[in-house]
Amino acid sequence: MKAINFLITGVGGQGTLLAGDLLAAVGLAAGYDVKKSDILGLAVRGGAVVGHVRWAERVFSPIVPDGQVDFLVAFEVLEGLRWLHHVRPEGTVLLNQQEIHPVTVSSGLTGYPDPAAVDRALGERGGPVFKVPGLELALRLGNPRVLNVVLLGALSSRLPLSAALWQQVLKNRVPGRYLELNEKAFEQGRTWAQERSDS
Amino acid sequence: MRALLSGNEAIARGAYEYGVQVATGYPGTPSSEILENIARYPEIYAEWSVNEKVAMDAAIGAAYAGRRALVTMKQVGMNVASDSFFYAVYTGVKGGLLIVTADDPGMYSSQNEQDNRHYARFAKMPMVEPADSQEAKDMVGLGLELSEAWDTPVLLRTVMRISHSGSPVELGQRPPRDNSPVALERNPHKLVSTCLWARDRHPVVEDRLQRLAEYACTVSVNRIEWGDRRLGIVTSGPVYHYAHEVWPDASYLKLGLPYPLPTALIRRFADGVERLLVLEELDPFLEEQIKALGISCQGKALFPLTGELTPAVLVESAAAAGLIAAPPPLPPPLPLPGRSPVFCPGCPHRSTFYLLNRMKNVVVAGDIGCYNLGALPPFDATDTMGSMGASIGVAHGFDVANISDPFVAVIGDSTFFHAGIAPLLNIVHNGGKSTVVILDNHTTAMTGHQDHPGTAVRLGGAPATRVDIADVVQACGVHDVHRVNAFEIKAVRRALKDALAFDGPSVVLVEGPCFFVGPGPAGAYEVDPAACVACGVCFRLGCPAIVRSDEVYPANGKPQAFIDPVLCVGCDMCAQVCGPGAIHPVDEPVSGVEQ
Ligand SMILES: Cc1ncc(C[n+]2csc(CCOP(=O)(O)OP(=O)(O)O)c2C)c(N)n1
Numbered sequence: 001m002k003a004i005n006f007l008i009t010g011v012g013g014q015g016t017l018l019a020g021d022l023l024a025a026v027g028l029a030a031g032y033d034v035k036k037s038d039i040l041g042l043a044v045r046g047g048a049v050v051g052h053v054r055w056a057e058r059v060f061s062p063i064v065p066d067g068q069v070d071f072l073v074a075f076e077v078l079e080g081l082r083w084l085h086h087v088r089p090e091g092t093v094l095l096n097q098q099e100i101h102p103v104t105v106s107s108g109l110t111g112y113p114d115p116a117a118v119d120r121a122l123g124e125r126g127g128p129v130f131k132v133p134g135l136e137l138a139l140r141l142g143n144p145r146v147l148n149v150v151l152l153g154a155l156s157s158r159l160p161l162s163a164a165l166w167q168q169v170l171k172n173r174v175p176g177r178y179l180e181l182n183e184k185a186f187e188q189g190r191t192w193a194q195e196r197s198d199s
Numbered sequence: 200m201r202a203l204l205s206g207n208e209a210i211a212r213g214a215y216e217y218g219v220q221v222a223t224g225y226p227g228t229p230s231s232e233i234l235e236n237i238a239r240y241p242e243i244y245a246e247w248s249v250n251e252k253v254a255m256d257a258a259i260g261a262a263y264a265g266r267r268a269l270v271t272m273k274q275v276g277m278n279v280a281s282d283s284f285f286y287a288v289y290t291g292v293k294g295g296l297l298i299v300t301a302d303d304p305g306m307y308s309s310q311n312e313q314d315n316r317h318y319a320r321f322a323k324m325p326m327v328e329p330a331d332s333q334e335a336k337d338m339v340g341l342g343l344e345l346s347e348a349w350d351t352p353v354l355l356r357t358v359m360r361i362s363h364s365g366s367p368v369e370l371g372q373r374p375p376r377d378n379s380p381v382a383l384e385r386n387p388h389k390l391v392s393t394c395l396w397a398r399d400r401h402p403v404v405e406d407r408l409q410r411l412a413e414y415a416c417t418v419s420v421n422r423i424e425w426g427d428r429r430l431g432i433v434t435s436g437p438v439y440h441y442a443h444e445v446w447p448d449a450s451y452l453k454l455g456l457p458y459p460l461p462t463a464l465i466r467r468f469a470d471g472v473e474r475l476l477v478l479e480e481l482d483p484f485l486e487e488q489i490k491a492l493g494i495s496c497q498g499k500a501l502f503p504l505t506g507e508l509t510p511a512v513l514v515e516s517a518a519a520a521g522l523i524a525a526p527p528p529l530p531p532p533l534p535l536p537g538r539s540p541v542f543c544p545g546c547p548h549r550s551t552f553y554l555l556n557r558m559k560n561v562v563v564a565g566d567i568g569c570y571n572l573g574a575l576p577p578f579d580a581t582d583t584m585g586s587m588g589a590s591i592g593v594a595h596g597f598d599v600a601n602i603s604d605p606f607v608a609v610i611g612d613s614t615f616f617h618a619g620i621a622p623l624l625n626i627v628h629n630g631g632k633s634t635v636v637i638l639d640n641h642t643t644a645m646t647g648h649q650d651h652p653g654t655a656v657r658l659g660g661a662p663a664t665r666v667d668i669a670d671v672v673q674a675c676g677v678h679d680v681h682r683v684n685a686f687e688i689k690a691v692r693r694a695l696k697d698a699l700a701f702d703g704p705s706v707v708l709v710e711g712p713c714f715f716v717g718p719g720p721a722g723a724y725e726v727d728p729a730a731c732v733a734c735g736v737c738f739r740l741g742c743p744a745i746v747r748s749d750e751v752y753p754a755n756g757k758p759q760a761f762i763d764p765v766l767c768v769g770c771d772m773c774a775q776v777c778g779p780g781a782i783h784p785v786d787e788p789v790s791g792v793e794q
Contacts, residue, residue: 011538012540013543021203021365024203024365025203028201028203028367033367034203034365034366034367035331035364035365035366036203036364036365036366037360037363037364037365038205038363038364039307039363040228040229040232040308040363040647044540045540045541045542045543045569045572046538046540046541046543046743047538047539047540047541048537048538052364059366060440060441060443060444061437061440061441061443061444061509061510062331062360062364062365062366062437062440063360063441063509063510063511065444065510065511065514066510066511066514066529067526067529078535078536078538079538081533081535082532082533082535084533085529085530085531085532085533086529100743101743101746101747102536102537102538102539102541103539103541103576103577103738103741103742103743104536104537104539104576105536105746105747106738106745106746106747107576107577107735107738107739107741108735108738108747108758109576110536111536112536113533113535117533121533135765144765
C-alpha cells in the first residue's frame with residue numbers, strides 16, 4: 001500500500017473540514033491506517049485553514065511532513081498558492097477557481113495575486129494541475145455548500161479506488177435529506193475531472 | 200467496531216465507556232468538542248458551567264457524592280479553576296475525578312502557550328498524556344481508575360494536535376451505572392479544608408505521590424521500546440509519533456503517565472542507551488526532573504522551547520545539531536498576502552468596531568471573544584487584551600490612573616458572565632466612572648456557539664432561564680444603561696457618546712444575534728455602479744462580502760465596491776454607512792430613482 005498525503009486548504013467557512021472527514025473515512029474504508037489533523041477555533045472565521053489527511057500502512061504523525069504532499073486540494077486560489085511549494089514535484093494539484101479576497105486586499109493594503117502570476121506558478125509544476133470550476137459546478141446543483149464534495153469527486157478520479165467505495169462513505173456520513181444532492185455533486189466533480197487530462 | 204475519532208471525540212467516548220455520570224466544563228479551543236460530544240450521550244449529565252472554577256467545583260462535588268466526574272477546559276481555564284483543584288488534591292475524592300486540560304502548543308487560538316504539565320506537579324496530582332485518539336479514550340479509563348484507587352483528582356493533558364486530529368479507535372460498551380439518589384458520605388475531617396484538618400492531609404498527599412511514582416514504573420502506559428541502543432528518546436504525547444517520523448529505529452521510553460516521574464524506569468532506560476534525548480513540547484518539564492536525578496540527557500539545548508515540536512521542527516533542530524543529515528531545502532514560498540480571520544458577514548460586532556475605529560481618541564480595553572478581531576485591520580481599535588474579564592478591571596485601572604483620553608472596556612456576553620460581573624461591582628463599589636460596552640450576541644461565538652446564562656437553552660437543547668444582562672448590570676449598581684440594536688449604527692454611536700459623557704459608571708449593551716444563532720440570511724445587497732463614488736467607507740466595515748470592483752470611479756480613479764452575492768447576508772450596515780446611498784437590497788429600487 002502506497003502512503004498518500006493530502007493537504008486540503010481554503011478559507012474558513014468553505015467546507016474544508018467535512019472534506020477532510022470524508023477523505024479520512026474513505027481511506028479507512030479502503031483498509032489504510034489513517035490520521036488527519038485540522039485547525040479549528042478562530043481561524044474558521046474567514047481565516048486561512050489547512051487540513052492534513054494521511055493514508056498509509058501505518059501512520060505516525062497526523063501532520064503531513066514538509067514538502068511531501070501528494071495531493072493538494074485547494075478550495076481557493078490564494079490558499080492553493082500558499083501551499084504549492086509543499087507539493088512533491090510529481091504531486092497533483094486541484095485548484096478550485098474561486099477567489100476570496102482577504103479584507104486587506106479589499107481595503108487596498110495588499111493586492112491579490114494576478115492571473116498571470118498564478119499561471120506562472122502553476123506552469124512551473126511537474127505534476128498534474130487541475131483548475132476545477134468547483135463553485136460553478138456546485139451552483140449548477142443549486143447549492144454552493146456542496147463545493148467540498150464536488151472537489152472530492154474530482155480528486156477521486158485520480159485515486160485507485162472504486163467510485164462505489166466513495167459513494168458508500170457518503171451514504172454513511174451525509175444526512176439522508178442531503179444525500180442525493182451530495183451524490184450528484186460527487187458525480188459532477190468526478191466526471192469533470194475524468195473528461196480532462198492535465199490542464 | 201473501529202471508528203475514526205478526533206482526540207476530543209475519543210475523550211467523550213471514554214467518558215461514556217468508563218461510566219462518567221457528571222461532566223462539566225467551560226468552552227475553549229481546543230477543548231470544546233469534548234463536552235459537546237459527551238452531551239450526545241443521554242446517560243451522562245453534562246453542563247456548560249459559567250466558568251472553569253464553577254465547573255471544577257461542580258465536578259468535585261459530584262465526585263464527593265461518589266459519581267464518576269469529568270471536567271474539561273482549555274489550558275488557560277486551568278488558571279481560573281486552580282484555586283479549586285488544589286484543595287481537591289488534599290481532600291481526595293470518592294468517585295473518580297478526571298480533569299481534562301487541552302493545551303495549545305503553537306498558540307493556534309490562545310493568548311499564551313502555558314504548559315499545564317506544571318499544574319500536575321504544582322498541585323501534586325498524577326497526570327496522563329495520550330499520544331493519539333485510541334490512547335485518549337483509554338486514558339480516560341485509566342485516569343478514573345487511578346483517581347478512585349489513589350483517592351485523588353487525575354489530570355489528563357491533551358494538546359491541540361491530539362484534540363483536533365483524528366485516528367482510528369476501537370469502540371466498547373458502557374457498563375451499567377446506578378443513577379438513583381446517593382447519600383453523601385460525611386467526612387468533614389477529610390472534606391473541610393480548614394487549616395486545622397488540612398494540615399493532616401498534606402503528608403497524605405506527599406506519601407501518595409511517592410507511592411504513585413513507584414507505581415508509575417510498573418504501569419503499561421509507561422514502557423520501554425528497545426530499538427537501536429545508540430539513541431534513546433524519552434517522550435510523551437504526540438511527540439512520540441513525530442519522533443518516529445525522524446528516528447524510526449531508535450529506542451523509546453514512552454511516558455503515558457509522566458507525572459509523578461517513574462524514576463527507576465528512567466534510570467533503566469538511560470543505562471541501556473548511549474545517548475539520551477528528551478523530546479517534549481514547550482517547557483523542559485521532564486528534562487529538568489531527569490537531570491535532577493543526575494542523569495545526563497539533552498533536550499532544550501537542541502530543540503525549541505516555543506511552538507509545536509512537529510516533525511519539521513524536529514528535523515530542522517536535529518540537523519542543526521548534527522544528529523541527522525539536513526534534508527534538501529523546500530522551494531521558497533511565493534510572496535503572498537496573508538489572510539487573518541475576520542468578522543463574518545452579518546456579524547453584530549462590526550458596528551461597534553467600525554465606530555471605535557472612527558473615534559480615534561478613545562482607548563479600548565478589549566477582552567477575549569470573536570470581537571478581539573477588532574484589534575486587526577481595518578478596525579485597529581483595540582488597545583489591550585489579556586485574559587477573560589480583564590477589560591473591565593483594566594479600564595478601571597486607567598480610570599484610577601487618570602489617563603487623559605476617554606476609554607471604554609469592551610466585553611462579550613459569555614465573557615461578562617464568566618468574569619465580568621465581579622470587576623463591574625468593583626467599579627461601582629470604588630466609585631469608578633468607566634464605560635463598559637457589552638456585546639451581547641446571545642452566544643459564546645468564538646468557541647463554537649455554546650450556551651451561557653444569557654441564552655434560553657442549555658447544553659443538550661433543554662430550555663433554560665434566560666438572565667437579562669441589563670438586569671444584572673442594574674443590580675450591580677450601574678444606572679446609566681444604554682440598550683441598543685447592534686445593527687443600527689447611528690443608535691450605537693449615540694449610545695457610545697452618551698455613555699462616555701456620563702459622569703459615573705455606565706454600560707452600553709449592544710444587542711444583536713451572532714449570524715449563526717440568528718434568524719438566518721436576509722436577501723443580499725448590491726452596489727449601484729452609477730451611484731458609487733469609490734469613497735471606500737464601506738471597506739472600513741471589513742466585511743468579507745464587500746470587495747473591490749474591477750470598475751473604477753472616473754472622478755477619483757479609485758476602485759468601486761462590489762458585494763459578493765454568495766457571501767452577503769443582508770445585514771444592512773454597509774447601506775447605512777454609504778454616503779451617496781449606492782447600496783441597497785438586490786431587486787429593490789435605489790432610493791429616489793424611478794424604475
Ligand atoms: C479562561 C478562559 N476560558 C476560555 C477561553 C476561551 N474563550 C475565549 S473567548 C471566549 C468566550 C467568547 O464569548 P463572548 O464573550 O460571548 O464573545 P463572542 O465570541 O461571542 O463574540 C472563550 C470561551 C479563554 N480564552 N480563557
